[in-house]
Amino acid sequence: MTHTPVERASGVPPKPLARRIRGLSDRSIAWIFVAPTILLLLAVNIFPLIWTIRLSFTDYRVNRPNRDVEWVGLANYERILTDPTIWKTMQATAHFLLWTIVLQVVIGFALAFLINKKFRGNDLWTTIIVLPMMLSPAVVGNFWTFLYQPQIGLFNYVVAFFTGADPASFSMIADVNLAPWAIVIADTWMWTPFVMLICLAGLRSIPDSIYEAAECDRASKWRQFWTITVPMALPFLMLAVLFRGIENFKMFDLVVQLTGGGPGNTTTLTSIDLKREAFEKWRTGYSSAYAVILFVTVFGLASIYVKALNKVKER
Structure with a gap:
């Protein structure tokens, strides 16, 4: 579907897209805006925590990356x-x-x-x-x-x-x-x-x-x-x-x-x-x-x- 230059210049959403947006609930629209922030928090906060917990059960040394890592459990x-x-x-x-x-x-x-x-x-x-x-x-x-x-x-x-x-x-x-x-x-x-x-x-x-x-x-x-x-x-x-x-x-x-x-x-x-x-x-x-x-x-x-x-x- 083509759009007139006026529609493109004004930034008005295309009609099919506008209909789809109007069809979404308030909760869905809220999740669309919040989802990028949640993904960023997961990447910045949750992943390092999970990785730290995993390393805590090993004898890993960051200054020896090529060394074999041994699983030591709760030691x-x-x-x-x-x-x-x-x-x-x-x-x-x-x-x-x-x-x-x-x-x-x-x-x-x-x-x-x-x-x-x-x-x-x-x-x-x-x-x-x-x-x-x-x-x-x-x-x-x-x-x-x-x-x-x-x-x-x-x-x-x-x-x-x-x-x-x-x-x-x-x-x-x-x-x-x-x-x-x-x-x-x-x-x-x-x-x-x-x-x-x-x-x-x-x-x-x-x-x-x-x-x-x-x-x-x-x-x-x-x-x-x-x-x-x-x-x-x-x-x-x-x-x-x-x-x-x-x-x-x-x-x-x-x-x-x-x-x-x-x-x-x-x-x-x-x-x-x-x-x-x-x-x-x-x-x-x-x-x-x-x-x-x-x-x-x-x-x-x-x-x-x-x-x-x-x-x-x-x-």
Whole structure:
């Protein structure tokens, strides 16, 4: 069937094609638009995951592609779960996760509560507080490395004063006991503004009429805080914990920039340990099993947490 130049220039679909499109249901048209995205996600996300699971049952080494690959079954998983070094790494990761989340949520909520009160210079202070999260982890790592250096590091002088150490030779990132806390402080400084913004959104979603009704009932500010503010902002707090927990579980660049996993592997998190196994020791099959265990751990904990979050939202 031929079409007039006007039809071709206007971009109007040919009549048979237009009839076929009109004959499709809304669901079919939706699938036509969504299908390319689903195929792309399958190619980018699902296939690498399936391939990683397959490699986790082998002794494959990517630096030896011509080597015969042996199927080892669950041997890699057994070695990982019975390795005391990996359990120490898990413990260091749990320590980092716990204290960064606690500090960021407490400080972030406190800042959001203060910013939510209208005062002069509110917008300026909000912008200043948000600045750290706009920086790259590499820049933040270099900045805090400078602060932790002997003689010039502000934190070194403060900690050395309380511990009785010599400020000229003392450094937090070189101390076995204080290096994990040095990372916690740097990460808290960088990502507390992110938690603050989420909490601020929660606080500003609370209707003023609820507080007005509470004042009519002569409820004190303290009682309003615990019976209105905290319960209604709790879903946002839990959302912030979820985001920061997932991100900090895979923390890598900031730790490498500050301590490199030391001293004495005290700041070696699971992400750093996984990188060493995969790209320094080239134990691809072993590191694939390691990655699968971490994925199942994060996915399982996140699923349980999301169910708890949904229950809180339903109240």
